[in-house]
Amino acid sequence: MSAHDSTPHDSGKDVVVHTPDGLPDRFSNPGHPEHHLRRSDQDPRANKRAELQVVGLFLISVIGTIGFLVAYFTVTPAGTPSSIRNSNLLLGLGMFFGLMGIGLAAVHWAKSLMNDHEKSEERHELRSPEPVRVQAVDVIKEGVADSAIGRRGVLKGAMISALALFPLSIVVPLIGNVGGNWNVSTLKHTMWKKGTRLTIDPTGRPVKASDLTIGSVFHIIPEGLDTTAQPLEEKAKAIVLLIRLDPRDLKIAPDRVGWSYDGIIAYSKICTHVGCPVALYEQQTHHLLCPCHQSTFDVADGAKVVFGPAKRPLPQLPITVDSEGYLVAQSDFHEPVGPSFWERLK
Amino acid sequence: MTTTDSAFPGPVDYLDQRTGLGSAIKTFARKIFPDHWSFLLGEIALYSFVVILISGVFLTMFFVPSMNETVYHGAWASMQGVTMSEAFKSTLDLSFEVRGGLLMRQIHHWAALIFMAAIVTHMMRVFFTGAFRKPREVNWVVGFVLMILGLAAGFSGYSLPDDVLSGNGLRITDGVVLSLPIIGSYLSYFIFGGQFPGTQLIPRLFTVHVLLVPGLILALIGLHLFFVVLHKHTQYPGSGRTDKNVVGFPLFPIYVAKAGGFFFIVFGVIALMAALFTINPVWNYGPFDPSLVSAGAQPDWYMLFLEGALRLTPGQLEVVVAGFTIPLNVIIPAMVVPGILFTALAAYPFIEAYATGDKREHHVLDRPRNVPVRTSFGVALLTAFMILILAGSNDIIATQFQLSINDITSVFRVLLFVGPVFAFWITKRTCLALQRKDRELVLHGHETGSIVRFASGEYIEVHTPLNEHERWLRVSYEAHRPIEIAPAEDSRGVIRQGYRRDRLRQRVSQLFYEDRVEPVTPTELAAAQSHGAHDAIAPPREDLDHVESQPVGGGQHFVAPISQVTPDERNL
Numbered sequence: 001m002s003a004h005d006s007t008p009h010d011s012g013k014d015v016v017v018h019t020p021d022g023l024p025d026r027f028s029n030p031g032h033p034e035h036h037l038r039r040s041d042q043d044p045r046a047n048k049r050a051e052l053q054v055v056g057l058f059l060i061s062v063i064g065t066i067g068f069l070v071a072y073f074t075v076t077p078a079g080t081p082s083s084i085r086n087s088n089l090l091l092g093l094g095m096f097f098g099l100m101g102i103g104l105a106a107v108h109w110a111k112s113l114m115n116d117h118e119k120s121e122e123r124h125e126l127r128s129p130e131p132v133r134v135q136a137v138d139v140i141k142e143g144v145a146d147s148a149i150g151r152r153g154v155l156k157g158a159m160i161s162a163l164a165l166f167p168l169s170i171v172v173p174l175i176g177n178v179g180g181n182w183n184v185s186t187l188k189h190t191m192w193k194k195g196t197r198l199t200i201d202p203t204g205r206p207v208k209a210s211d212l213t214i215g216s217v218f219h220i221i222p223e224g225l226d227t228t229a230q231p232l233e234e235k236a237k238a239i240v241l242l243i244r245l246d247p248r249d250l251k252i253a254p255d256r257v258g259w260s261y262d263g264i265i266a267y268s269k270i271c272t273h274v275g276c277p278v279a280l281y282e283q284q285t286h287h288l289l290c291p292c293h294q295s296t297f298d299v300a301d302g303a304k305v306v307f308g309p310a311k312r313p314l315p316q317l318p319i320t321v322d323s324e325g326y327l328v329a330q331s332d333f334h335e336p337v338g339p340s341f342w343e344r345l346k
Numbered sequence: 347m348t349t350t351d352s353a354f355p356g357p358v359d360y361l362d363q364r365t366g367l368g369s370a371i372k373t374f375a376r377k378i379f380p381d382h383w384s385f386l387l388g389e390i391a392l393y394s395f396v397v398i399l400i401s402g403v404f405l406t407m408f409f410v411p412s413m414n415e416t417v418y419h420g421a422w423a424s425m426q427g428v429t430m431s432e433a434f435k436s437t438l439d440l441s442f443e444v445r446g447g448l449l450m451r452q453i454h455h456w457a458a459l460i461f462m463a464a465i466v467t468h469m470m471r472v473f474f475t476g477a478f479r480k481p482r483e484v485n486w487v488v489g490f491v492l493m494i495l496g497l498a499a500g501f502s503g504y505s506l507p508d509d510v511l512s513g514n515g516l517r518i519t520d521g522v523v524l525s526l527p528i529i530g531s532y533l534s535y536f537i538f539g540g541q542f543p544g545t546q547l548i549p550r551l552f553t554v555h556v557l558l559v560p561g562l563i564l565a566l567i568g569l570h571l572f573f574v575v576l577h578k579h580t581q582y583p584g585s586g587r588t589d590k591n592v593v594g595f596p597l598f599p600i601y602v603a604k605a606g607g608f609f610f611i612v613f614g615v616i617a618l619m620a621a622l623f624t625i626n627p628v629w630n631y632g633p634f635d636p637s638l639v640s641a642g643a644q645p646d647w648y649m650l651f652l653e654g655a656l657r658l659t660p661g662q663l664e665v666v667v668a669g670f671t672i673p674l675n676v677i678i679p680a681m682v683v684p685g686i687l688f689t690a691l692a693a694y695p696f697i698e699a700y701a702t703g704d705k706r707e708h709h710v711l712d713r714p715r716n717v718p719v720r721t722s723f724g725v726a727l728l729t730a731f732m733i734l735i736l737a738g739s740n741d742i743i744a745t746q747f748q749l750s751i752n753d754i755t756s757v758f759r760v761l762l763f764v765g766p767v768f769a770f771w772i773t774k775r776t777c778l779a780l781q782r783k784d785r786e787l788v789l790h791g792h793e794t795g796s797i798v799r800f801a802s803g804e805y806i807e808v809h810t811p812l813n814e815h816e817r818w819l820r821v822s823y824e825a826h827r828p829i830e831i832a833p834a835e836d837s838r839g840v841i842r843q844g845y846r847r848d849r850l851r852q853r854v855s856q857l858f859y860e861d862r863v864e865p866v867t868p869t870e871l872a873a874a875q876s877h878g879a880h881d882a883i884a885p886p887r888e889d890l891d892h893v894e895s896q897p898v899g900g901g902q903h904f905v906a907p908i909s910q911v912t913p914d915e916r917n918l
């Protein structure tokens with residue numbers, strides 16, 4: 001400590017350039033402001049009071065922690081929302097007082113009872129002094145000379161190759177395994193194929209055309225989804241929205257004639273933006289809204305984007321009815337579903 | 347060596363002989379740290395991280411990081427018989443069956459939100475006060491990496507419970523990853539271990555979340571604080587504080603008590619929040635199902651800016667080149683925009699140093715007004731960030747205020763470009779105005795509100811001059827000027843090598859420092875006071891030493907260093 005206390009403060013040591021009128025160029029640092037005594041420094045009663053307050057705060061902490069333990073052993077959460085809320089509230093409050101008491105006590109102690117005289121310490125430049133730098137360079141030079149690496153190009157090359165290559169023995173197996181089978185072409189297909197029945201998500205009940213009234217929307221999964229090897233992965237690609245419109249409202253593109261059935265039309269439910277399930281249907285406007293970033297698709301017009309960050313329409317699933325009157329797919333989607341990726345059109 | 351003649355009692359002596367503890371105590375116990383409320387922001391980040399670690403260890407005891415399916419038969423009635431992943435089930439059990447588990451979950455999540463908020467505000471403090479200047483540029487970069495790691499920690503944790511919300515967050519992540527040219531689909535397989543959602547993600551994410559990211563954060567916090575001690579903390583400008591000293595209170599006992607106590611306060615506040623406010627009630631959302639989504643769902647606040655950027659970018663940007671799809675409508679908002687924002691932030695200390703051409707160490711902080719362009723740049727960046735956050739909540743704004751979501755989105759699209767420019771302009775104006783006000787104050791003193799009438803009949807308001815401490819605060823800064831460069835041609839008219847580079851640097855420098863307000867000089871003050879016959883000067887407000895209380899006018903007293911008596915064993 002003594003070192004600090006004798007440090008002259010260096011304000012005003014900056015170059016003092018005097019202007020013609022004899023005044024310096026800049027003001028100089030006036031030095032530390034005077035120290036003000038606190039109430040508790042001057043009045044022993046205030047001092048005693050502060051001490052009692054600190055003691056009181058520590059006691060609050062003790063009571064808080066005891067309260068926590070009591071709540072832990074006596075308030076049993078029983079699976080009802082209110083019992084869980086109560087248990088959480090009491091435990092949390094006990095913890096709060098247990099912690100806050102200590103915190104406030106320590107800070108109050110520091111502020112009202114500990115010596116509050118500011119002190120000053122010198123700083124030193126971080127840069128090593130020049131002689132030290134010279135020595136550092138010498139040390140390294142010595143080491144390089146000792147290693148004899150300077151004269152041996154082949155050795156240097158061999159060492160660098162060995163060091164550069166060895167991480168491959170960790171990285172290659174890691175990358176090799178971590179991506180599963182790496183068969184990214186599966187991204188382009190779903191499990192829909194000719195004749196797959198449209199069934200209700202999640203019950204799996206097949207749907208007849210007569211089940212849908214105009215304006216109704218069904219969330220659809222392909223029949224047999226549960227028995228596939230990876231149901232979640234298949235579902236994440238194959239989910240479909242089935243909507244019935246008044247056939248007169250439907251604008252059908254020439255290349256999609258026959259893809260819908262009597263005003264019943266099926267679109268992929270995966271947003272072409274970044275893949276959220278598109279879920280909000282507005283009957284009046286025939287608009288489908290993706291809740292994630294509000295891309296809006298016009299169901300009556302090929303699910304084209306009318307607003308938002310998506311570019312492409314939702315892919316349409318060609319459907320028809322089978323001999324028993326159930327709605328079935330005519331084929332898989334004619335393009336990859338979901339978000340865009342580099343090779344989706346290849 | 348015997349212990350009898352030592353200052354250390356037995357156990358300490360034992361340790362000291364094996365660790366050299368004594369020297370460490372001597373060096374560090376009474377180290378001086380400056381005091382200011384804004385220095386607590388970094389501490390809040392540190393303490394909330396400790397709270398995260400404590401509550402996180404508790405959670406790992408009960409959480410099951412597995413995507414295997416199971417059927418729920420637990421305490422929560424509305425999920426009875428629902429098929430769900432073990433991860434989701436164990437999260438329900440943690441909430442309802444582990445006593446105190448819900449409290450720990452909520453503490454963990456609230457602490458994470460506070461951690462990120464503290465990091466961002468701490469970063470703002472460091473930025474606006476210029477604490478990143480030499481020699482602290484490296485520590486700025488360490489801090490920047492910590493912020494990115496904080497985002498990674500938050501994101502990986504958010505996804506673990508495998509509920510509908512977090513699943514959709516992952517779905518969006520997958521969509522973003524897929525958008526990358528060439529490697530997109532491979533990177534997606536890399537992350538999910540095959541197709542989305544796969545069965546690998548949660549166990550892998552768990553390792554990332556409880557081991558990799560916290561390990562890195564811990565190591566970098568260590569480095570960060572090592573630098574804080576090595577550089578010694580910066581201090582705000584004020585009397586007695588210079589670039590060569592550090593003024594404040596000793597570590598022991600003041601900061602042991604204050605900072606130690608503050609840890610308990612931060613922890614206490616987080617516990618209170620966890621007691622009172624429900625966070626991430628996954629039991630209401632249900633387990634992840636690729637076909638479910640809820641409207642008005644929001645990611646944690648620190649991810650909203652990305653969400654906002656995704657919402658604002660129009661779809662038309664997606665293009666197909668030679669048969670390959672390039673979804674610029676995703677790449678730009680999810681990668682280019684944050685890339686620019688973050689690179690600008692990480693590189694800022696170096697850009698400013700380049701423009702300033704200043705090689706000295708700085709330990710006295712800047713008042714934000716005294717560096718108008720830096721302050722304005724920071725405010726502009728924050729404005730862009732805020733607009734993106736608001737855009738990430740545009741559906742909520744729409745329903746709250748009964749507005750059309752399309753209109754709001756269009757307005758935000760414009761605002762994103764206009765807002766930061768306007769914010770820059772207005773902040774710069776404000777800084778310069780504040781600097782002028784400081785000058786005014788130094789030159790003419792405080793208005794006292796009392797009017798006097800001269801014999802001549804003239805009325806004037808009495809002003810009290812600033813005392814030397816008030817004045818020093820307002821005149822001690824340095825107004826950087828644009829750097830000067832050697833002329834383009836030498837004496838023989840030959841174009842100098844490197845002129846173009848210098849010229850570029852000068853341009854950047856002018857951008858920063860063309861507009862500036864210089865601090866008042868003693869000469870100016872003397873002039874103002876001598877011809878300021880219409881400024882009647884009252885005695886200074888505080889009792890100052892004898893020199894100051896003389897009638898002010900000549901100003902000579904500024905030359906003489908004022909002797910300060912320090913009864914309190916403090917150096918001058």
Ligand code: HEM
Pocket residue numbers: 384385386387388389391392395465468469472477478482485486487488489490491492493496563567570574577578579580581
């Ligand atoms: C995990 C997150 C972080 C923690 C736990 C942390 C902690 C701290 C603490 C305790 C201090 C000393 C007190 C203070 O000045 O507030 C500090 C100083 C500092 N931090 Fe951070 N910090 C974090 C992130 C950041 C970030 C994101 C930046 C900027 C990119 C940053 C830059 C700095 C700098 C330059 C200093 C020195 C400040 C000075 O001496 O005035 N830190 N940090």
Ligand code: FES
Pocket residue numbers: 271272273274275276290291292293294295308309310
């Ligand atoms: S995922 Fe549908 S709009 Fe973004």
